[in-house]
Amino acid sequence: MFRTHNTQKNHWRPNEIEAGVQETNIRSAAVGVMAMRQALKAVLIDLSGTLHIEDTVVSGAPEALSRLRESQLAVKFVTNTTKESKRSLLDRLQRLNFSIQEQEIFTSLTAARSLVEQRSLRPLLLLEDSALEDFTGIETSNPNAVVVGLAPNHFNYQTLNKAFRVVLDGAPLIAVHKARYYKRKDGLALGPGPFVTGLEYATDTHATVVGKPEKTFFLQALRDLNCKPEEAIMIGDDARDDVGGAQNAGLRGILVKTGKYRAGDENKISPLPLATCADFPQAVDYILEQLI
Amino acid sequence: MAERDWKECIKSLKGVVLDMCGVLYDSGEGGGVPIPGSVEAVKRIKASDLQLRFCTNETQATREKFVAKLKRMGFDISVSEVFSPAPAALAILKERNLRPHLLVYDDVLPEFEDIDKTDPNCVVIGDAADKFSYQNLNDAFRVLIQLEKPVLFSLGRGRYYKETDGLKLDVGVYMKALEYACDVEAEVVGKPAPMFFQSALTDMGIQPQEALMIGDDLINDVGGAQNCGMRGLQVRTGKYRPSDERHPTVTADGYVDNLAEAVDIILKYRGQ
Structure with a gap:
């Protein structure tokens, strides 16, 4: 049912060391697992491709989410979006029968907003109207x-x-994310990445990218959960942006074989995902049975 | 120290290559205005024993129209002295049997009049200025992404330039955008490509070390010329910014306030 990668010790052990056991200098994977079991406090969950694919729910996902909530683990939903406000994401999820609160959603737009607030910036916003809602109240003059x-x-x-x-x-350049292109009904279309890259080149600077797979995105998502990275796990369908990004930030990661998953994706990142599961319900079972 | 170096090389100079926009004139509404002293400076080089050519990445007009504009500003200049990217790109396209999708300024289209543009198998991007839109870039992107091996030509790779109403993004920015989107590297035609400088040197019949490039763009004029074996002088006009003089990788052989000052120094050291 699950495929865990604990036979691949070279990839696996660094994770254990990051999982808060450096001080004891323990090199045993088995003890590392125990350390992890004690630590898990929060689960970050990707939306599109993991809980739903467009307007179709992943079978069993709403029930699996309820099971996860009963376990006392904190839950947060994290997604790269540049066009949809939190409100519109929430509307869709509730329509698909997921029990989710608006404050549980953390998007790349949220991350951009909190960066702007932390640094008291007055941004020029290159965003579509549908995304501007998430910046209500932010000073943008001068x-x-x-x-x-x-x-x-x-x-x-x-x-x-x-x-x-x-x-x-x-002035700092902040990119909501750097996707090269995306699929539209009429074909492929340029994403924000090319324009960010162009501005970086013109000004000889590097943009601060706030979305997945950036480390700061995952750390910010965990901030109000009062949870350290090694106490959290990420579930997503994108090996690089969800699982690789989370693991680079010190979280653990589970890859699900739905959404944009393509055969062999689990081998494309190093370290490998902690586990690769058929879908979100199986990932939840894995957490409940193996990690707490 | 760098300054002494370039003055020492003056006596062995045989030719001078000038950038145009930002050295001869500042562009903007109504075609632009000459930089004070530049009209006279060009005349003085021409009256000396030095050869003179112009290397521009100007791609908003045909070479003929561009030279006519400079003549109206008072510059003594002819089409055969000017090297610009569009004619160079056309030669490459013909040599390689390529059919371009053009994302260039309307006024430069006549340069590409007699080449087949149906079913394009490459993209040529120039400084399209206000013609750069999401739609136009997306059209170019779609041509590239459906090619098995995308071929992108960029007429120059400048970051920005100065117009009378402020700094404007140059073609390099849009080139980078397409490079990133399609994961390709553009072939640059124009400065700073060494081939482009070399064509001006060949035309003068001189060696790189016998030539001095004068420009306002540290990377494309000065750095490009230096990579080609020439000396590069930066003028503090046009797009020049004080931070250029502390650039981590490119250091000009010298800095002068404007073209007039450069010509004063050159002619003084040559005893003319």
Whole structure:
């Protein structure tokens, strides 16, 4: 039912060491597992491809989520989005019968907003109207930062020149994420990544990327759960952005074989996923049976 | 120290290559305005024993129209002295039997008039300025992404330039965007490609070490010329920024306030 990777010790053991047992200098994988079992406090869950695929729910996922909630583990839903506000994500999830609260959702837009708030920035927002809702109340006059999401209506010569001048004057460039392109009904279309890359080149700077797979994204998602990275696990269908990103940030990761999963994805990251499961319900069973 | 170096090389100079925008004039509404002293400076080089060529990454007009504009500003200049990327790209396309999808400024389209553009198998991107839109970039992206091996030509790779109403993004930014989207590396036609400088040197019949490049772009003019074996001088006009003088990887052989000052020094050291 589950495929765990604990036979691959070279990949596996560094995880155990990160799981809070360095001080005891324990090199035994078995003891490492025990240390992990004691530690798990929170589960981060990807949305699209993991709980649902477009408007179709992954079979058994709402029930599995309820089982997970009964275990006292904290739960948070994390996703890279540049167009959908939290409100619209929540509407869809509730329509699909998931019991989820708005404050449990953490998106790349949320991450961008908290970065802006932490640093008291006044951003020029290159975002579509549907995403602006998540920035309500943020001061944007006389900008001293640039936030770039997926904004076809703003990716034009005039607006990019304006953003460029703000960054050239020393303002930070913040990218909601750096996807190269995405699939639209009429074919492939450029994502925010190319435009961020162009602005980076023009200004000789590096953007701060806030979405998955960035380390800070996972750490920020855990912040209000009062939970250390090694006490959390991420479940997602994207080997690189969900599982690889989480594991790089010190969390553990479970890959599910739904959504964008393609055969062999679990071998494309190092260290390997802690486990690879058929779908979200099996990932939940794995956590409940093996990790607590 | 660098400054002394470039002055020492003046006596052995045989030719000078000038960048145009930001050295001769500042572009902007109405075609732009000459930088004070530059019209006279070009005349003085031409009256000396030095050869003179112009290397520009200008791709917003055909070479003929561009030279006509400079003549109207008062510059003594002819089409055969000017090297620009569009004619160079056209030669490459013909040589390799490529059919381009063009993302260039409308006014430069006549340069590509007589090449087959049906069922494109490469993309040529130039400084399309206000023609750069999400839609136009996406069209170019779709041509590239459906090719088995995407081929992208960029007419220059500049980051930005100065117009009278402020700094504007240059073609390099959009080139980088397409490179990132399609995971390809563009072939650059124009500065800083060594081949481009070399074509001007060949035309003068001189060696790189006998030539001095004067430009306002540290990376593309100065760095590009240096990579080709020439000396590179940066003027503090056009897109020049004080931080250029502390750049981590490119150091000009010298800095001057403007072209007029460069020509004063060159002619003084040559005893003319």
